[in-house]
Amino acid sequence: MDPARDALHDPHTPRELREGVRLGIVESLRHDVDQRGGRTARLLVSAGLIGVAGAVGAVSMISGHPFGHHPPWHVTIFASVWAGLLVVSLSIVFLQVRTPSLPLAHAARVGILGLGLAGLCSVACPDPHFLHWWSATTVGTELIRLGGPGLSALCFGAVTALFLGVVAALLVLGGPGGTGIRPLLPAAMLALLLSPGVALQSVDAPWGVLLLWLLGIGLGSHLGVAGALRLRARFGAL
Secondary structure, eight states: OOHHHHHHHOTTSOHHHHHHHHHHHHHHHHHHHHHHHHHHHHHHHHHHHHHHHHHHHHHHTTTTSOGGGSOHHHHHHHHHHHHHHHHHHHHHHHTTOOOSSOOHHHHHHHHHHHHHHHHHHHHHOSSSSHHHHHHHSHHHHHHHHHHHHHHHHHHHHHHHHHHHHHHHHHHHTTSTTOTTOOSHHHHHHHHHHHHHHHHHHTTTSOHHHHHHHHHHHHHHHHHHHHHHHHHHHHHOOO
16 A cells, blocks of 8 residues: 555545645656656757767768769768768667557667678778679679679678678667567668668669669668577577
């Protein structure tokens, strides 16, 4: 039994005591709301700052790309889109946004971690124009011979996103609340966060190459997350 609630409803309790208990409860609720509001504000500011910093880092990782043949607005637009997506994703993670059917926070974590891994991989790539590097490899050259640049871009996107999806999902979806998640939402978040970089890298490419590259990213992300979830279901948490 709750003594405070009993005191409020007991007709034998003095009126002054009931009023004091009621005011104490109201003040406690107000203090809790104020604390939550301040915490939410701090988390949103942190998400904004880290999101902008992440966008700067994401653009910096492809800064060696020869942008001289692009109009200046290309980098501006894609960097702004990247910043917006990162701010929203980080806000979802920091505020633990979720619904009974949509684990948004876990999905956003997969996307952010996958984007970070993509940045690390880009540093190791010998050519800042990733698709050009891939096209010059033995596999890329053979795919271009068989099906043209579109097929090569599709396979490149699928393979890279598959790797990113597997690693990010294994690291993120094994903790509390990460079980029972369907792969579609985390995969979509990963593909969404990778898409501005893909679009910026393929500005001078035909539309078909861009669309097939994005399609490969989507397929690879889904297969990667789904594969990681199957591994965890079969072998348990690592």
